[in-house]
Amino acid sequence: MTAAGDVPALECAGLTKSFGGIPVLRGVSLRLEAGAVTALVGENGAGKSTAMKIAAGQLKADTGSVTVNGTGLHRADPGLARQLGVAIVPQELAPIEDMTVYENLFLGRELRSRTGLLDRRGMIADARHLLDEFAIDVDPTTKMRRLSVAMSQIVEIAKATSWGAKVIMLDEPTSAIPEREVARLYDVMARLRDDGVAMLYTTHKMDEIRAIADRVVVLRDGALVLDRPVVDTTDEEIVQATIGRDLDDLFPSVPAPRDDVALEIDDLHVVGFDAPISFSVRRGEILGLAGLVGAGRTELLEAIFGKRATVGGQVRVAGKPVKRSPAASINAGMALVPEDRKGAGLVLSMNVLDNGSLPRLAHFSAAGWLRQRHRRRAVGDAMTSVALRSRGLTQPTGTLSGGNQQKVVLARWLTEPVDVLLLDEPTRGVDVGARSEIYRIIAQLAASGMAVVLASSDMPEVLGLSHRILVLRSGAVAGGLDGDAITAPDVQRTIFHLAAGFDPETGEPEATPQLAKEHRS
Amino acid sequence: MTITTKDTDNTLRTVTASGGQAEPGVPGRFSGSWLREQLIRHAMVVVMVLIIAYFSYRSAQFGTLENWQTIAIAAAPFALIALGQTLVILTGGIDLSVGSVIAVSAMAAAATVKDHPERLLLAVLVAAFVGLLAGSINGLLVARLNVPPFIATLGMLTTASGFAYVIGNGAPINGLPPNFGSIANSTVFGIEVPVLVMIAGILVLAVVMSRTSYGMRVYAVGGNRAAAELAGIKVPRVLFSVYAISGLLAGLSGVILASRVISGPPDLGTAYELDAIAAVVIGGASLMGGRGTVWGTALGLLLIQTLNNGLDLLVVPEYWQNVIKGGLIVTAVAVDVWATRRRS
Structure with a gap:
């Protein structure tokens, strides 16, 4: 690691930025050292993406400066940032799906032979060499479409290093990839760290901060509220810095459910799922649906609502069977x-x-x-x-x-009147203030007698609101928790183990969750 | 994010309703910049006024009542297909087949009249039916079989044109009874029947699109199909309906055109779909769907027909007319897009 006093790989000083009069960053200063990994944490809307975009030259700060390895980045110019060695891997990758891996790697700087035509053989060879360096077993002539999201991400990172990026920023790199592929991403990041690359990544998850980051930086409402080595920081401190209060304050209390059942799912077999699913939700009850990305939360909700095809089973609202179409579902409440x-x-x-x-x-x-x-x-x-x-x-x-x-x-x-409210990621992309408001609305609606099904990848959200939790794994119910199990101290671990298919005792995978990205489209 | 023409009106209302409150970016009501904002907001109307002013200045005949009647009569057949096209384009589709559907329904009407010289109503109904049938086939292909609208209606363009020649055995149907002309050439309350049909069509569809749940469904399907589905809207049904309506209107347009020339030329309506699409786009509709109004289409139609008429009066050679028309259409839309972007 570089000694203090050296020129940092990237330094942001006093960044401010407003959109339409609303301040998004209020004076953020940040140093990224070569050969160090920094985790950037913060709620949605805290300013993480904006800060990254400014550092990568995609946006211009209202005030403040960005310095890359001693050279100032004075204007919003991604090309210049790139010349200075700054790369950003966006949350939503945009590879050209119908082109091959090597074509994507060389996009915009294709190798040409002396005749002026494409030097495909040369590009394939270089691409293979590059992928080997990252120990990725992918043929460069594979179509990008066939790669998993994680692989696309690693290819994107490889692309950045291939033109000599010294600072790599990753916007929520793990948000769309299954757990077992996260490990590969960590391997790649560790390798780059050893090569002296400075890295910054955003994440919401505690275990991801611990797994790879050297430093953790927390943004809240556009201001930097915590900047410390990870080893000196507790989970509690990070959570508190992130949301600015205790978790308990964010979530309203929800009264106990009533006795009558509003929604009954009987052996509903969603197309693409391994097995039929059954459960019921009472009036006033909030049922949380947890699971990894691709576990089938969205698919299940859409199937209940009649939007997605099912091959069997029944949905009943207030005892009456509902025909499988959105219009019928709406009419049924x-x-x-x-x-x-x-x-x-x-x-x-x-x-x-x-x-x-x-x-x-x-x-x-x-x-x-x-x-x-x-x-x-x-x-x-x-x-x-x-x-x-x-x-x-x-x-x-x-x-x-x-x-x-x-x-x-x-x-x-x-x-x-609504009897059954199905919520899918109700607070995604919503800022903290509106978020607690939405939680309050959900709690009120449940209290008024609706049966609520809440699917979310945000674990505190599911834990904070639900009376009962179902954990899905690759299109099947992997387990359920209720009552004391939800308030148990190691509940997040329990849910994660259910969701990822790990045996809590041994830590070994029980079964590999197959999470093709086509599953979601 | 572009703001729809429809919403523009609403935004305007909102801003006006807030009175003199100085919102950032909204200039004071009576300042010069307010006037400029209004001019930009209604760029297409400004273009229209300029064109009318120019032709009035250059030709004494242009501004006369007779001439405006001529423009209206020429506009009528285009108005019907442009209205149908508006609905289709609002759903994010396109109907390339209307020109050929005009031809095949005109031929069907002509053939009917040839066999039954006295049965004019039957001829109109046959044309309407043929148009509806063609439109329904388009609708089935697009809504049920998910064939891209461009392809489905391109197929119909060729097929319907083929049938038009089949009906006339490759030749025009001539020697029709003169009373066939009474469909399109008679007047009611002193107004030509095609003009009445056009005005009625515009009024009815304008009301349907802004005041009925059907209109809102069409906007919703074009604006965001997935959201419309989740809101319980039966998207295939809506899609089917717009193509069926477009076909029906093309059928009526066909019988009007055939009646005006009292014959059945199998090449009637060739390339009319292009003028219809141009009218809709000039009217501010987005080819991506969800954005556009019936009034906008009416304005676009008026612009094109005024150009045709004015250039004729100035005795501009036909080829040059096309050059000027094409250039103006693109310019008008470019100005509109620029103004819309400026606004947001």
């Missing part, structure tokens, strides 16, 4: 808040009123005519009930903040 708010929740080109009317168009029209006053009142009331902050019902939803968009997606169901 079900509501779904999808994972992908912008992709599947809202019609961004429409305003709040129209989005609010969509799921219940039949209620808002008589013989096909929209009852304007009626829907304005009903949608207006629903939006007020969740304290939506907007310029009014006519504001296009595309211009709302993430938290407020999510409130629209949730509240649009509330114009009519």
